[in-house]
Amino acid sequence: MPKLTNKINEVLPKIFFDLFKKDIILGVIQFGSSVIKKNPNDIDLAVIVKKGKLHKFIENTKNTKPLKIIYDISLILEEELEDIDNFNFGVHGSYLIESFRFGKTLIGKNPFLIFPKTDEKKIKNDIFERMKEYIYPKKKLFESIFFT
Numbered sequence: 001m002p003k004l005t006n007k008i009n010e011v012l013p014k015i016f017f018d019l020f021k022k023d024i025i026l027g028v029i030q031f032g033s034s035v036i037k038k039n040p041n042d043i044d045l046a047v048i049v050k051k052g053k054l055h056k057f058i059e060n061t062k063n064t065k066p067l068k069i070i071y072d073i074s075l076i077l078e079e080e081l082e083d084i085d086n087f088n089f090g091v092h093g094s095y096l097i098e099s100f101r102f103g104k105t106l107i108g109k110n111p112f113l114i115f116p117k118t119d120e121k122k123i124k125n126d127i128f129e130r131m132k133e134y135i136y137p138k139k140k141l142f143e144s145i146f147f148t
Contacts, residue, residue: 013064013071017107019057020108023050023053024057025049026078028105029103031044031045041070047075048077049076049077078111084097098118098123
């Protein structure tokens with residue numbers, strides 16, 4: 001894997017600059033371990049697609065060549081941010097809002113900065129629920145190996 005750097009034009013694929021110039025994306029946020037670790041395994045990016053522009057995003061990215069750096073890209077639609085109290089991203093809950101909020105804005109805006117801080121009790125509950133989702137399949141596997 002190529003060495004990661006803090007220089008934005010070396011971290012971020014050119015396609016995102018193009019999408020921003022074409023007014024298709026609202027912003028790109030780097031979050032997760034790649035923001036705090038010196039040598040992360042990948043770079044986590046949240047790409048916020050402007051309202052009603054998903055089809056243009058797909059059209060403009062469908063022929064993109066494979067990237068040299070390993071990215072974990074979370075695509076977020078601006079429409080999903082209209083009800084921030086019920087925001088979830090797949091199996092991730094409110095704790096992800098805080099990761100996005102404290103991420104590094106690479107292009108455009110970080111819409112998570114304008115939302116109020118997420119309730120700590122809600123974050124803890126969402127993390128607990130996520131942990132249960134991780135543990136359940138392992139419990140079932142254990143039971144199938146040792147109790148059948």
